Amino acid sequence: xxSLSHPQPLxxxxxxxxxxxxxARLGHGLQAILGRGxxxxxxxxxxxxxxxxxxxPDHDTxxxxxxxxxxxxxxxxxxxxxxxxxxxxxxxxEETWFRLGDRDLATHVVRTRRLRAGDRPTEVALDLxxxxxxxxxxxxxxxxxxxxxxxxxxxxLEFQDYFVRRHQAPDVLDxxxxxxxxxxxxxxxxxxxxxxEAIVIGPSNPFxxxxxxxxxxxxxxxxxxxxxxxxxxxxxxxIVGGKAIKGPADRMLxxxxxxxxxxxxxxxxxGIADVFVLDQVDEALAPxxxxxxxxxxxxxxxxxxxxxxxxAARVVLEAAAEARHVGRPGERT
Amino acid sequence: xxSLSHPQPLxxxxxxxxxxxxxARLGHGLQAILGRGxxxxxxxxxxxxxxxxxxxPDHDTxxxxxxxxxxxxxxxxxxxxxxxxxxxxxxxxEETWFRLGDRDLATHVVRTRRLRAGDRPTEVALDLxxxxxxxxxxxxxxxxxxxxxxxxxxxxLEFQDYFVRRHQAPDVLDxxxxxxxxxxxxxxxxxxxxxxEAIVIGPSNPFxxxxxxxxxxxxxxxxxxxxxxxxxxxxxxxIVGGKAIKGPADRMLxxxxxxxxxxxxxxxxxGIADVFVLDQVDEALAPxxxxxxxxxxxxxxxxxxxxxxxxAARVVLEAAAEARHVGRPGERT
Numbered sequence: 001x002x003s004l005s006h007p008q009p010l011x012x013x014x015x016x017x018x019x020x021x022x023x024a025r026l027g028h029g030l031q032a033i034l035g036r037g038x039x040x041x042x043x044x045x046x047x048x049x050x051x052x053x054x055x056x057p058d059h060d061t062x063x064x065x066x067x068x069x070x071x072x073x074x075x076x077x078x079x080x081x082x083x084x085x086x087x088x089x090x091x092x093x094e095e096t097w098f099r100l101g102d103r104d105l106a107t108h109v110v111r112t113r114r115l116r117a118g119d120r121p122t123e124v125a126l127d128l129x130x131x132x133x134x135x136x137x138x139x140x141x142x143x144x145x146x147x148x149x150x151x152x153x154x155x156x157l158e159f160q161d162y163f164v165r166r167h168q169a170p171d172v173l174d175x176x177x178x179x180x181x182x183x184x185x186x187x188x189x190x191x192x193x194x195x196x197e198a199i200v201i202g203p204s205n206p207f208x209x210x211x212x213x214x215x216x217x218x219x220x221x222x223x224x225x226x227x228x229x230x231x232x233x234x235x236x237x238x239i240v241g242g243k244a245i246k247g248p249a250d251r252m253l254x255x256x257x258x259x260x261x262x263x264x265x266x267x268x269x270x271g272i273a274d275v276f277v278l279d280q281v282d283e284a285l286a287p288x289x290x291x292x293x294x295x296x297x298x299x300x301x302x303x304x305x306x307x308x309x310x311x312a313a314r315v316v317l318e319a320a321a322e323a324r325h326v327g328r329p330g331e332r333t
Numbered sequence: 334x335x336s337l338s339h340p341q342p343l344x345x346x347x348x349x350x351x352x353x354x355x356x357a358r359l360g361h362g363l364q365a366i367l368g369r370g371x372x373x374x375x376x377x378x379x380x381x382x383x384x385x386x387x388x389x390p391d392h393d394t395x396x397x398x399x400x401x402x403x404x405x406x407x408x409x410x411x412x413x414x415x416x417x418x419x420x421x422x423x424x425x426x427e428e429t430w431f432r433l434g435d436r437d438l439a440t441h442v443v444r445t446r447r448l449r450a451g452d453r454p455t456e457v458a459l460d461l462x463x464x465x466x467x468x469x470x471x472x473x474x475x476x477x478x479x480x481x482x483x484x485x486x487x488x489x490l491e492f493q494d495y496f497v498r499r500h501q502a503p504d505v506l507d508x509x510x511x512x513x514x515x516x517x518x519x520x521x522x523x524x525x526x527x528x529x530e531a532i533v534i535g536p537s538n539p540f541x542x543x544x545x546x547x548x549x550x551x552x553x554x555x556x557x558x559x560x561x562x563x564x565x566x567x568x569x570x571x572i573v574g575g576k577a578i579k580g581p582a583d584r585m586l587x588x589x590x591x592x593x594x595x596x597x598x599x600x601x602x603x604g605i606a607d608v609f610v611l612d613q614v615d616e617a618l619a620p621x622x623x624x625x626x627x628x629x630x631x632x633x634x635x636x637x638x639x640x641x642x643x644x645a646a647r648v649v650l651e652a653a654a655e656a657r658h659v660g661r662p663g664e665r666t
């Protein structure tokens with residue numbers, strides 16, 4: 001287990017791989033410490049088209065959270081959000097199982113206009129973020145569309161059909177990422193990995209948030225290249241006490257044949273991560289995590305408010321600093 | 334002057350040519366009497382694209398008014414409208430001189446999605462209307478885009494640039510309708526004229542609301558064909574006491590070299606209309622209207638509330654009934 005007793009200088013340039021809420025909260029904490037030194041590579045496999053508008057839920061959750069606009073009461077969406085537009089869309093007979101708030105809709109309207117005008121998703125995303133005062137850079141994992149689909153007893157479903165419309169009720173038996181063959185790491189993503197002093201895998205769903213990011217051609221290679229340079233990769237468990245903080249990761253672990261624990265998550269990151277942060281309630285799993293070749297770090301990982309977000313972020317950065325100092329497990333003598 | 338003392342049966346199938354607010358209010362009154370017997374042919378020269386969405390202000394004003402959703406307090410837009418979306422668009426740096434309400438935006442989102450999918454504007458409009466419970470049919474004057482432009486000291490301006498952004502401040506020196514050469518009357522518009530027992534020209538701006546409609550290939554011909562069948566055309570003055578009830582018609586009459594009175598409006602409709610309805614405050618102008626070859630009908634034309642809208646509509650229908658009975662001026666012996 002890495003000792004945190006002799007503090008090392010924290011990494012200043014960090015790449016975070018993130019899905020929605022969990023990654024957004026850790027990202028918010030990291031931004032508080034790192035400011036512009038933080039780059040978040042965000043999953044776009046959850047993207048969808050609604051009412052002719054292009055919606056990018058993970059990007060927008062991260063963007064709103066880092067802009068301080070996240071709705072703390074609901075745990076999703078924008079603070080003060082209203083749904084006058086959605087009610088009117090309903091009157092017009094539009095399907096509204098994926099309800100878009102009045103404020104949120106503006107994001108999709110601007111994004112759609114610009115993408116139709118031929119701008120790159122990455123450029124559009126960065127402009128949206130700047131307009132909201134986000135200091136970190138949130139990069140779509142790719143500029144070409146990738147669409148996650150899940151296999152259930154009802155056959156292959158679009159991700160949001162499973163996630164929102166069916167409330168994650170069906171068991172997920174398999175996954176695929178439509179368009180992943182055409183997706184390649186953007187120059188912005190590659191530059192961020194090249195500059196990174198630490199790489200963090202957020203407490204996001206390993207299957208539908210992290211895996212699509214790593215499946216984009218060039219991204220896992222960039223991560224591994226960074227590791228060979230001694231850049232540590234710190235993964236954070238989104239499973240605490242056998243339950244997902246948010247979303248269906250626990251049920252998905254089980255239905256895909258894994259253990260629905262932090263250890264089950266850690267197993268997804270062998271060969272990818274160097275350090276694994278698990279919550280204090282899961283301390284007993286630390287030796288098994290270490291046996292996988294990951295340095296376990298036990299900490300309070302719940303990010304219930306701003307100080308907790310920053311505290312979790314600091315744990316992650318200190319773990320990275322320590323890992324850089326001591327080297328990877330295989331390098332220790 | 335047509336006598337209204339011996340009531341004739343009212344026409345049951347009526348075509349109304351309309352721009353925005355004034356035409357919408359008369360249309361609302363006519364719908365109360367005629368229900369599905371009313372077809373409104375609406376100006377689309379004011380249409381524009383905002384934030385990548387297709388906006389059709391005159392159609393939507395008429396639709397909301399006939400659906401009973403018009404904002405009586407403001408005199409435009411939807412009742413209970415909010416602007417959360419527009420505030421967010423502003424944060425994104427979008428131009429918001431043409432602000433779209435949260436509810437209103439739904440109309441443009443659905444319209445844009447369907448037009449991009451290849452549906453005809455007329456079909457889309459009728460579906461939107463049905464969803465809101467409108468009984469009359471509101472037909473776009475054409476299915477191809479027409480864009481009104483006005484010549485000012487600043488050169489040619491898009492209509493909404495002049496109307497909304499510059500608050501109708503510049504003098505209008507000339508007009509043109511981009512795309513009018515390609516615009517032709519739709520089957521729905523032609524069928525409505527063929528079935529019409531009366532044609533009404535609403536109290537709309539003669540230059541930027543009525544003229545573009547009549548300039549669409551086939552529409553004025555359909556109107557004249559109906560007249561030869563004895564179908565009366567009743568025009569209503571939108572100028573009362575030398576002022577436009579709504580909009581810049583009075584200033585436009587002047588800057589285009591006409592008299593800013595009901596008589597100035599009547600002169601725009603010689604050879605097109607048979608009856609001209611002017612407000613009671615303008616009674617003194619009736620003989621001059623008659624001298625133009627139009628039968629003047631003097632009435633209270635202000636449509637301040639629902640009963641006033643229906644009262645004005647009844648005046649128009651009674652005038653049409655009477656004109657059918659007595660024939661056109663030239664036919665009287």
